[in-house]
Amino acid sequence: MKIGCISWSHRNEFGPNGLDLPKWMAHCKNDAHLDGVELWNNHFMSLDQAYLQQLKDTSAVLKLPIYSVATKCVFGSFTSEEIKKAQQTMRDWLDATHFLGVKTMRLSIGGEDLRAPEHQKTVFLTLTQVLLEGKYPEITVGIENQEPGVVQNYTDVELMQQLSGGRLKLVLDNGSFIDKNDSYEFCRLALPYACVFHAKFFDLGNEIIYTSGKNLKDIFPVNKPIIPTLHLCSLPGAPFYRGSSMQELLDYTMDEVEILLKCGVDGFIVENHGDIPFVKPEQFPYETVAGMSFIGAEVSRAAKKHHVALGVNCLANAAIPALAVAKAVDAQFIRVNQYANAYVANEGFVEGRAGQILRYRSSIKGDDIAVFTDVHVKHGSHAIVADRPITEQAKDALFFCSDVLICTGSRTGDAPTDEELREIKVSDTVPVIVGSGITPDNVERIMRVADGGIVASYFKKDGIWTNKVDYDRTMYFMDVVRELRTRL
Secondary structure: OOOEEEHHHHHHHEOOOOEOHHHHHHHHHHOOOOOEEEEEHHHOOOOOHHHHHHHHHHHHHHOOOEEEEEEEEEOOOOOHHHHHHHHHHHHHHHHHHHHOOOOEEEEEEEOOOOOOHHHHHHHHHHHHHHHOOOOOOOOEEEEEOOOOOOOOOHHHHHHHHHHHOOOEEEEEEHHHHOOOOOHHHHHHHHHHHEEEEEOOOOOOOOOOOOOOOOOHHHHOOOOOOEEEEEEOOOOOOOOOOOOOOHHHHHHHHHHHHHHHHHOOOOEEEEEOHHHOOOOOHHHOOHHHHHHHHHHHHHHHHHHHHOOOEEEEEOOOOOHHHHHHHHHHHOOOEEEEOOOOOEEEEOOEEEEOOHHHHHHHHHHOOOOOOEEEEEEOOOOEEOHHHOOOOHHHHHHHHHHOOOOEEEEOOOOOOOOOOHHHHHHHOOOOOOOEEEOOOOOOOOHHHHHOOOOOEEEOHHHEHHHOOOOOEOHHHHHHHHHHHHHHHOOO
């Protein structure tokens, strides 16, 4: 048996001050004593021949074969333009794979609603069309089984074999079937069609992470989802509410929803940001729950129509009201600013309420509502837990069953540092998204580490959170993200 490793497994160690592919390959050979490696596209500096030759030379000097090159083809919303782009991505990486002298290329597939039968068929036929060009018949191309993804079960494998004439193979990943009843059976049936086997081992030592099992990909089928926050106008009862009817408040929000959907965002968070200054959770008003439910229900209908997700955030830290609203409007997740531990915020002393939150969620049969939790949340002092580093605070949130961790800067509109991101990304099994300060200028840096992002201020006119959503700024941002997704 020969054992290799994919550079994805050490992705948190890559970066300007960390590993690059040649250094990582040396580590795999000299320290881990592996037989070969798989190179992940995110870790390529470029596809220039000079750089590829450096990787080829490194492999030769170390006597460490490159078993496979891993990349991603994104079909987006399956427009003809996006399909052509996916094909070109495949051709570019086939060229690189051939230059490196590698015989296997792994594909993961991105796009909207990949489980739709017509989209599955399009993916398999589109990729097969490139293979039929016959440029590199010696290269085997495999699609990884992923959940969610275009290949999830044995029926998908059979369809892939049929439509590709056996040209497309399977990259069989046992990690996609953890705790699934059909994992062994799938592997038994699909193994004859596999060109690569990915074995994942999840060893947490003495630490147990009690997540609910909901993954970011269960909610957002796209890679690196962008989730705008809908800052609701001041609702009845708030200091700056001036008597507008609920219909007027709804119309304001739905105007923003329409713009954001046109620009291709991946979901929404309904948030009572106009109710500033905020009260503590035990003081959260009934009328605010009612107002957010009224508006949230309409946003939910629009989100479902366009197949995007919906979340709720009740400020400040009112997670139980947020769960009530989420249940009422059929939202998929809530955001909790202080889930574990405690800090001193604008509102005063704010405690983590994980125990209350999960008990209430259970009582309303809301276990399908994921809990996104901030770590080292903005707008406050964490001196109370200053003896616990950010990494430890992240582990506290995971220990209390957080589904997704959120990393923020110090204030609204401030981006976190790379160091903060790395400190919070403590588990390969729990996603980390950035909750503030993402712009077109820093989105690539952030998304190379983070799994998604919440955006609010940048989408507003002049980047000011109190202004309305601006179509041109939002479309420009999403265009940058869409291009970025083809490379990540």
